[in-house]
Amino acid sequence: MSGNKQNIQGLVIGANGLIGNYMGRLLTHKSVLWKGTCHNRTCSDFLKLNILDDDLESIFSHFSPDVVFHCANLSGGVDFCEEHPEIAKKFHLEATQKIGSYCKEIGATLVYFSTDYIFDGTKGPYQENDVPNPLNIYGKLKLQSEYWIQEHLKKFLIVRTTNVYGWDPKTLTPNYIMNLYPCFISNFLNQ
Numbered sequence: 001m002s003g004n005k006q007n008i009q010g011l012v013i014g015a016n017g018l019i020g021n022y023m024g025r026l027l028t029h030k031s032v033l034w035k036g037t038c039h040n041r042t043c044s045d046f047l048k049l050n051i052l053d054d055d056l057e058s059i060f061s062h063f064s065p066d067v068v069f070h071c072a073n074l075s076g077g078v079d080f081c082e083e084h085p086e087i088a089k090k091f092h093l094e095a096t097q098k099i100g101s102y103c104k105e106i107g108a109t110l111v112y113f114s115t116d117y118i119f120d121g122t123k124g125p126y127q128e129n130d131v132p133n134p135l136n137i138y139g140k141l142k143l144q145s146e147y148w149i150q151e152h153l154k155k156f157l158i159v160r161t162t163n164v165y166g167w168d169p170k171t172l173t174p175n176y177i178m179n180l181y182p183c184f185i186s187n188f189l190n191q
Contacts, residue, residue, distance in 0.1 A: 010034035011065035011108075013099065014072030015046050019113055019161065023069050035063055040075055051095040052087070060102040068103050069111045070096060078117065081138040092141035093148070100153055109155040116162040118143040128160075 010027050014020040015036025027034045037049035037059065049055045051072060074080055074091045081088035096112065103110040116124075117139035118132040134140045149156050 005064040006062060008033050008035055008063050008065045010067050010069060011059070011063055012036040012069045012071060013049065013051065014038070014070070016043050017071055017073055019073075020069070020071035023071055035065075037072075039072070051099070052090055056095070056098050056102060060106065064106050065108050067109045067111060068099060069113075070099055071113050078136060078138045081141070082136060085137050088137055088141055092138070093144050096145040097148055097152075100149055100156075103155070104153055107155070109157065110149060110153055111157045111159065112145065112149055114142045114146055114158050114160045115139065116160050118146070118160070126160075 009032045010023075012020050012023050012027070012034060013036075015024050016038040020036065024034065024036050036043075036046040038046040039048070039050050047059065049059055072091075072095075074088060076083075081092070100110055100112075102108075115138070116126060117136065118134050119126050119130065119139075120133040120135050123130075132139075132143050134143050146158050149158060
């Protein structure tokens with residue numbers, strides 16, 4: 001890795017998604033020096049990054065962040081993971097392991113956004129120490145990533161999200177609220 005790294009406080013991987021976008025706004029509001037990455041939907045403010053194609057080395061060779069926020073998610077969500085388990089494994093587990101290894105190498109803290117899909121949904125709300133029981137590939141891979149992080153890193157935070165929603169008309173994976181919008185408009189116009 002290059003000795004001419006730019007020191008930044010935060011690196012947001014997946015900065016143009018719902019969670020990553022929020023993290024970026026929060027970091028900016030707090031006057032934190034940060035860089036963001038994007039993949040499918042490019043943005044002039046962010047660095048192009050495909051975590052499946054080993055672009056990670058180029059990012060970590062140029063920047064030395066204090067904290068890495070791993071907010072990237074696979075377009076198509078849970079359904080895509082079920083239909084493409086090998087790609088899902090490369091994205092959710094193997095890329096997370098690479099990101100974690102780079103964090104360990106440079107002494108950065110990894111903030112990993114996981115999911116409540118690590119549970120089976122039979123009870124809730126879940127507590128952090130409840131026994132996981134994922135029912136799908138997405139949940140299983142996220143749980144495996146959590147275990148890997150806990151085993152290999154000392155500086156990390158795992159955040160389990162649930163029902164992430166917001167307005168993002170350019171998304172490739174509309175969330176629940178966005179799916180309701182056309183129904184709402186149709187009903188409103190027909191009144």
